[in-house]
Ligand SMILES: Nc1ncnc2c1ncn2[C@@H]1O[C@H](COP(=O)(O)OP(=O)(O)OP(=O)(O)O)[C@@H](O)[C@H]1O
């Protein structure tokens with residue numbers, strides 16, 4: 001019988017995983033959708049990928065893909081340190097996508113925020129638990145988050161190894177809220193840098209682009225704010241806008257209905273206005289993880305072989 005905890009990924013590139021929080025203090029920008037799509041793409045490309053559903057009370061990212069094995073524990077036990085990490089089957093759920101493991105969200109009664117606020121090491125819990133040897137088997141860990149400023153967002157941001165993927169729609173109030181809200185949360189964490197903790201760079205992904213003049217104007221004004229350093233604590237934070245843009249398309253809604261990452265659903269397109277979803281996810285992966293470009297190229301060239 002297959003040992004479900006035997007990893008069979010073709011690519012094994014890092015001793016320590018890249019940990020990428022997907023964030024925005026505003027709700028509904030597309031965090032969970034794109035966290036799932038990105039994790040699914042990376043896993044299909046051969047990277048050993050873990051998707052942590054950090055929306056503690058409203059599981060979304062962890063419910064997109066069907067699970068082949070659901071562990072009895074999830075985010076709650078991980079953060080409460082009430083699960084033995086030497087027994088992976090207690091905490092690691094396996095999705096039907098090879099190479100994609102999941103830690104489910106399981107705190108429907110909202111107990112984690114209070115517990116983490118009161119624990120002296122609460123804000124550092126995720127960062128610390130992810131140091132366990134269990135997690136060195138992964139190349140990349142994607143952590144979805146709730147669309148609100150809270151201790152939970154803080155502890156997820158503090159787990160980042162290099163950057164957080166900030167997701168925004170090209171709508172003026174949303175971009176303003178992102179710069180005010182998400183950077184505001186990071187500003188509150190600045191005192192921790194005095195203890196040697198590095199705060200993540202912020203890489204902004206435009207989602208739900210409709211390519212109207214207004215959308216372009218909004219992006220241009222955001223780009224100008226960033227280039228001119230006219231955002232909160234520009235002296236302290238490295239903020240950039242990704243070139244990859246995700247269009248607003250029905251296909252990006254299909255993941256939840258079909259349980260598949262979008263690159264499997266749309267490998268090619270006859271649309272001339274926007275690339276096929278598989279190409280958009282490839283561009284995003286290359287932009288975020290240039291060190292793995294060869295892996296993504298190889299996958300893209302053989303992508304036709306990946307069956308839903
Ligand atoms: N590129 C896209 N095109 C079309 N629909 C999209 C796209 N991205 C996300 N959506 C849809 O937008 C809605 C909100 O997306 P999602 O749940 O991922 O947002 P969120 O930021 O995780 O929200 P919350 O803050 O509530 O967790 C969903 O119905 C999703 O299917």
Ligand SMILES: [Mg+2]
Nearest residue numbers: 031032055060
């Ligand atoms: Mg969400």
